[in-house]
Amino acid sequence: MGYFHTRNTANLIxxxxxxxxxxxxxxxxxxxxxxxxxxxxxxxxxxxxxxNYNLFPSDPARRTALSQIFTEIHFYFIxxxxxxxxxxxxxxxxGLSCIKPLLSRHKQLLNHYGDGRDTLEYYRDRLPGGxxxxxxxxxxxxxxxxGTDLSFGGLKWDVGPSSIEKLKTVVKQLERExxxxxxxxxxxxRNTRKxxxxx
Numbered sequence: 001m002g003y004f005h006t007r008n009t010a011n012l013i014x015x016x017x018x019x020x021x022x023x024x025x026x027x028x029x030x031x032x033x034x035x036x037x038x039x040x041x042x043x044x045x046x047x048x049x050x051x052n053y054n055l056f057p058s059d060p061a062r063r064t065a066l067s068q069i070f071t072e073i074h075f076y077f078i079x080x081x082x083x084x085x086x087x088x089x090x091x092x093x094x095g096l097s098c099i100k101p102l103l104s105r106h107k108q109l110l111n112h113y114g115d116g117r118d119t120l121e122y123y124r125d126r127l128p129g130g131x132x133x134x135x136x137x138x139x140x141x142x143x144x145x146x147g148t149d150l151s152f153g154g155l156k157w158d159v160g161p162s163s164i165e166k167l168k169t170v171v172k173q174l175e176r177e178x179x180x181x182x183x184x185x186x187x188x189x190r191n192t193r194k195x196x197x198x199x
Contacts, residue, residue: 013025017093017094024089025089028087032171035083036083039083040164043163045072077120081118084110084114087110096185106170106173126139137153
């Protein structure tokens with residue numbers, strides 16, 4: 001292990017978890033960080049489009065802008081859902097005790113945005129006569145914007161700056177909690193190997 005450099009948390013996780021789990025957990029950790037950056041980019045695009053949407057006085061221009069906003073929101077929700085899924089991989093594969101309680105604290109939030117992704121991904125099932133229409137509390141609502149909230153089928157998602165701040169809180173907590181535990185596991189593993197080499 002002397003060749004290993006503790007440059008980032010993903011490396012530490014890969015070395016301290018065993019076999020395939022180490023690779024799975026390391027990749028999941030990196031993807032959480034990567035998709036957080038993607039979500040941040042998407043949220044900025046959404047904010048810019050909403051600002052422009054509010055400037056259009058005519059209905060045709062507003063309709064076009066709204067279509068663009070929905071597309072960007074769909075990609076935003078994809079980033080959220082990917083982060084949720086990678087948290088689940090990390091929880092099962094990393095061997096870090098801090099991950100399950102962290103996921104548990106934020107599961108409702110992550111699930112809510114993951115559900116937003118599913119809603120937009122399976123849009124056809126929510127159109128009149130679709131397979132999921134019966135489950136919608138407001139089947140006439142096929143997507144509306146209320147300030148920085150998207151409503152669809154009776155559900156609402158904040159897509160404004162406060163939403164990305166919530167996601168940032170989750171990711172920063174992960175970074176703060178995973179790193180020290182991964183470092184401690186790495187040092188323990190290293191000390192065990194040094195002791196074995198001496199014997």
